[in-house]
Structures are given as C-alpha cells and as structure tokens.
Amino acid sequence: MEQRISLITLGCRDIAATAAFYEAMGWRRVETPDGIVVFDLIGQALGLYPLEDLARDMGVVPGTLGTGAATLAYNVREKPEVAALLARAEAAGAQILKPAHDVFWGGHIGYFSDPEGHVWEIAHNPFSTLAPDGAFRWNGYAEG
Numbered sequence: 001m002e003q004r005i006s007l008i009t010l011g012c013r014d015i016a017a018t019a020a021f022y023e024a025m026g027w028r029r030v031e032t033p034d035g036i037v038v039f040d041l042i043g044q045a046l047g048l049y050p051l052e053d054l055a056r057d058m059g060v061v062p063g064t065l066g067t068g069a070a071t072l073a074y075n076v077r078e079k080p081e082v083a084a085l086l087a088r089a090e091a092a093g094a095q096i097l098k099p100a101h102d103v104f105w106g107g108h109i110g111y112f113s114d115p116e117g118h119v120w121e122i123a124h125n126p127f128s129t130l131a132p133d134g135a136f137r138w139n140g141y142a143e144g
Contacts (some may be wrong), residue, residue, distance in 0.1 A: 005044050008072065011051035011065050012116045017093075018048050021115050024092035042135050067117040075136045079108045079124045086110045086122055094120075 012018045019029065019037040027039045037048040055062040076082060083100040089112045090096050097111040097119065108124040129140035 007045050007047055009047040009049050009054065010114075010116065010118050011054040011062075012048050013051050014115070015048050015050060018114060018116050021092050021094070022046075022048075025088060042133060068113070068119050071111070071119045071121045073121040073123055075123050075125055075128065075130060077124075077130055082108050082110050082122045082124050086112055089114075089120070089122075 010018070015035075015037055022039060023029070030038050030040050030045075032038045035050065035053070039046045051062050051065065055065055058065075074085070076085065086094075086096055086100055093115050094112040097113055098109075100108060100110040100122070102108050106126055110122050111119060112122070113119050125140075127140060128136060128138060129142075130136055131141040135141070
C-alpha cells in the first residue's frame with residue numbers, strides 16, 4: 001500500500017447544508033453524480049456522502065459512525081491567517097471549539113466544527129513551510 005490518502009469522505013445528515021458551508025469557505029465542487037458532493041484538493045479529494053448511505057455501505061448502523069475523534073487539518077502560511085479562517089468558518093455556520101492561540105511547540109492553532117460536527121484544526125506551523133501550491137508535509141518544503 002502506498003503511503004497516501006486519495007479520498008476523505010464525511011458522512012452527512014444534510015449534504016446540501018454542509019456543501020453550502022464549504023462553498024462559503026471558498027471551495028468549489030467538481031461534477032459528480034447525484035447524492036454526493038466532492039471538492040478536489042491538492043492530491044486528494046473531500047467527499048460529502050449521506051450518513052445513512054455510508055453506514056449501509058459499511059454494513060453498520062449510523063450511530064456507530066461518530067465524529068470528533070479525528071481532526072482534519074488546514075495549515076496556513078502566516079499566523080494571522082488562523083484567526084481569519086476561524087472567523088470565516090464561524091460566519092459560514094461553524095462552531096468555534098477553540099479560538100486561535102499559541103501552542104507550546106511554537107505554532108499557532110484553533111479549532112472549529114463544521115455544521116455536521118466534523119472537527120477542523122487551522123494551524124500555522126513555522127517548522128513546516130508549505131509548498132507554493134499549498135501542499136503540506138511534516139518537515140516542510142524548502143523555500144526558494
């Protein structure tokens with residue numbers, strides 16, 4: 001198995017509202033069949049899929065598919081972008097879980113949950129410089 005993730009699928013009770021949230025954050029959908037919404041990312045995609053259908057596909061009941069035990073992270077280039085993105089998320093309907101703040105390891109982070117409860121971390125990590133296209137890797141990309 002290659003070390004990568006191709007598609008992240010979020011089970012949603014209300015796909016239209018959740019899609020509207022991500023569109024308000026500035027994301028653009030790609031063309032898909034009815035019943036699923038997909039946003040292409042850098043090297044992978046984020047899909048929104050009906051929670052009931054996702055549970056049926058897995059052979060489990062929807063109540064076993066909780067949210068919040070994992071986070072999706074979005075890294076930014078500059079520290080002030082953390083608070084700005086949290087404000088944008090809140091204006092789009094997110095709940096702010098923890099406002100922008102400095103952390104012990106030298107970064108600056110904050111958390112929100114989308115309308116379905118999926119938790120996002122917005123982070124500035126001065127030790128992991130983003131690539132020009134915004135791609136992230138743990139030890140960063142060399143500038144220049």
